[in-house]
Amino acid sequence: MLRAFLSYYRPYRGMVCWIAVGSFLASLLELIFPLGVRQILQQELPRGAWMQIVWICLGLGLAYIANFLLYYAVSYQSGVLSARVENDMREKLFIHLEHLPFAFFDSSRTGQLLATLTGDTAEAGELAARVASDLLVCVISMLGIVFILLRLDPVLGTLVTLLMAMKGLHTVWINLKLRDTFQATRKEFGRLSALGEENLNGVRMVKAFTAENHSIHSFIRAARHYLQARRESFQVRAYFGASIGLFTNVVNLAILLGGTWRIRQGAMSLSDLVAFFLYVGVFIKPVMRLVLFVETYQKSMAGFRRFYALLQEKEETGQALPALPPTKGTIVFQNVSFAYDRGQPVLQHINLKISAGEKVALVGATGAGKTTLVNLLLRFYDPTAGKILIDGHDVTQFSRTSVRKQMGLVQQDVFLFSDSIAQNIAYGNLTGNQQEIREAAQSARALEFIQEMPETFATEIGERGVKLSGGQRQRLALARTFLKNAPIVVLDEATSALDNITEARVQKELDTLTQGKTTILVAHRLSTVRHVDTLVVLDKGRILEQGSPETLLRKKGAYYQLWQQEAELSQQVQKKEGIQDECLCCGN
């Protein structure tokens, strides 16, 4: 794990060296002051060499200024380094997420992913700077101090060094405790973000069902769990912080006792004792920094572990495969079966041949597997058994992007970005110019409403397009497909949100769009698929019937029944409306 973390430094080796050298010099300078004091007390003061004392003070002053400059430069460079490492991690993670398969997103929570993308990477980045500066400073200062103390007086020096070593072991122990608490904190934070994201996203539904209290309670519960996790980590931190004070005092006591004993023995001078005390003062600084470092280390590693776990998720396979050559549009499903979760078949033994330029409609009850079939064709998922062939090529032999490039899709649940209308249409073809976007909007019968918008094509449509009506959103999605102009067109309930008149108009345009193209339509309203070449009736993941609408009607099978049900329903509705109209007339 640490090796994986350190690999993020590689591009910044120069910077790391710079910080290391700067920190090294700064910590050496820290060690000079007690030595100067000792020199004055031991040599210059008894001799009364006033000028020497002034020179030594001047030297110390210069050392402090140099220390200040070094410290400033090192802090600045460390900050930049940590921001860069953080940014690299974030970019890498986002690119990775974009390449993960659909199945991954089916079972993850967006809020949790966001927490890692923003929070965890920030935590991990913070460590980057501290390793290069703090850790070095601490280690160098502490080793330097030990060396000087042993030289000042081997006996007292050994005693203080032993105490320091004990503190070191203590720190390692605390380190392990902190790791667990920070791990728990990051986990709770991820949960909290996911819950917040979901509840804010669904705030309209929450209000409609007056479930605000439920929403608030579940958020508060998650927030309290997070608070509890943090409280536990504060406990360990507070104990750690307080123990430093205790440690300093114990060391001071040991020096006082041991030092006076050594002076009585005549083995040490008073000025050495003063130097010892001063060094303990200097020593506390790196210890404090070490505390901070240990804390940051554990916090950052907890973040890095979550980041790293996401990076280990397998990307969509076959990205390096060759591109599917431009297709004529013949599609064959060869004994295709599929299950989202193991053991729960959603499609079973699907055999379907769609010739180039053919129009096929998939009909069937809700949950029959129509959208799933479309998902397989676009390779959002791969069949668990069987093959899908396009122009005779097995699609798994080609890159997924190249397969998707040949298809224009309008999904059942339209997704729009909180961007301008033009940008949203442009997703169909990011190289399309304004004129093409306009034409696409015109074909999708969207131009009329766009022109009534305050800033026409530049109008921002809000998150997921909330500022638009359902039908308007669907027309933008259609415009995207018009702009893409791919040889295979897949429309999953693409006109279900439109009123009858607009639908009839869009239908006309769709006929032009799909002219000569292979088209797969998914529809609940059978009236909208009367003119297709082939109808496929799906039920519980199997094909019940397929053939031209006329043949299937004559066959009086499953399609005939669906058709009859729809006809009866519309007759009932007409009758009801007729009665209401009559009543209205009577009332007049």
Ligand SMILES: Nc1ncnc2c1ncn2[C@@H]1O[C@H](COP(=O)(O)OP(=O)(O)OP(=O)(O)O)[C@@H](O)[C@H]1O
């Ligand atoms: N991402 C998923 N993970 C697990 N199961 C899923 C997933 N998507 C759909 N299913 C299940 O697969 C079955 C078929 O769903 P599908 O969306 O293909 O139906 P559909 O025919 O398009 O229905 P509708 O007419 O309502 O759109 C359903 O039982 C559904 O619960």
Ligand SMILES: [Mg+2]
């Ligand atoms: Mg569907």
